[in-house]
Amino acid sequence: MDGVVVRRIIPSDNSCLFNAIGYVMEHNLTKAPELRQVIAATVISDPVTYNEAFLGKTNHEYCQWIMDPDKWGGAIELAILSDYYGREIAAYDIQTTRCDLYGQGKGLSERVMVIYDGLHYDSLAMAPFEDAPMEVDQTIFNVHNYGQIGLASKLAERLVGEAHRARKFTDTGNFTLRCGVCQQGVVGQKEAVEHAKLTGHANFQEYS
Template sequence: MTSLILKVKTKTGQRVLKGLTSDSTIKELKQELSVISNIPVSRLIILSGYPPKKFDLSGDSKLLADSGLSSGEILIVEESQEPVQEVSTDPENENEECKEKLNNDLPGFLMKQIVPADNSCLFTSLNFVLSGILRDSSEVAPYMRQIVSHSVLSEPDTYSEAILGKPNDEYATWILNEKSWGGAIELSVLANYYGVEVAVVDTVNGIINRFGEDQKFPHRVFLMFDGIHYDPLYLETSQGEKIQTIFSADDERLLEEALQLGIEAKSSRQFTDVNKFMLKCLECNVFISGQAQAQQHAQSTGHTNFGEV
């Protein structure tokens, strides 16, 4: 039996539905959605998937495990003008009028773009949200590393050894190495350099960390962090024709939607356990398990370059 976490969108807003499992029935799903949407069970229309298609609500006793529904999906709830007949829906003959209404009501869906785990995922992800184009890390990371290195050197009081964990000039050299990982320091520097707030959805803790928020920048971009890896987030229109990666910093609705993504990912354990993930010291080729061992290895050897395994 698997727990299901579903995002439900209605005309009055959205919320996360918990409590159902793979052993729950279609009848139980309809009852939950009826309560959330304040729509009678007999008038429920549910759309799921991408592009959204009618979800088959026929067969009250059918298990959700057999319905094709999986945890993390978005369900869009609409009300039929007439009681819905419980018949299986053929995707080829779906209600075009309903689909058109959906496209008019929803601006799009917040999605994650997967980028390579090559020690430069932060830089690749940030370039994607700034440009809307996924480029190879070799094209973008060296330039961003140079920005960070120069900023650290030019502001020694702000980026002191206490903040960096190593002498200022040593850190400025270290970050230029293609195998060095970026993190909060790099995000802070790059947010200020590009004049944009960077909102990072932390799926380990189910929170959002915002870099550059105190500068009151007019625009915001989104990244997702799973404990060791960064991916960019973007808004895809319901028509799938274009994407948007830069948003108004005043858009609280999208900020809340990004937070819900983080909470859902945390609930479904879509993050890396930093106490167990495997690393390799790129200076002596020793394999290391977890963050604590990596820190101990760095302290005892002075080695600081680690790669994901």
């Protein structure tokens, strides 16, 4: 299928990673609660792999944490979801233009793509033209020889490069956030994490 790679915007509700994956895997934008359960079940069933050193918290604490709809997902969750669906996940980072490929080297025959701006995940899809409806999106791509998926990856790289040049990303080391609960301002991801630990507040909005 020729066409263009388009960015499908996922709602900013702290579950964007899970809903972005739900969309590219199943064309379903409301998978977050189910996928959080999948991840918690995977982690709790393998405490040796998913130990405190790996998770940054105890296995039990992590499972409670990931079930909280206000908590964000990242690399650990992407790796588990790649295994769960049996497909590679290509996660493109706008700030670095890097592509992290989850499930690589496992002989998986299909790949999906998401894009990350430092705070938020959206889905990437192949559409016949720029404003095509989501119903005609292709989101699952066959992996060919040498781990390539053909035109889709080239178009995705171009889209990511254009977003990078337009600075459509958040520098999480230096961005400014305001706590949506108490309105306190923080700078960078580190301060946001510290504030969340101290107060339990997890609802931040970026401001300039």
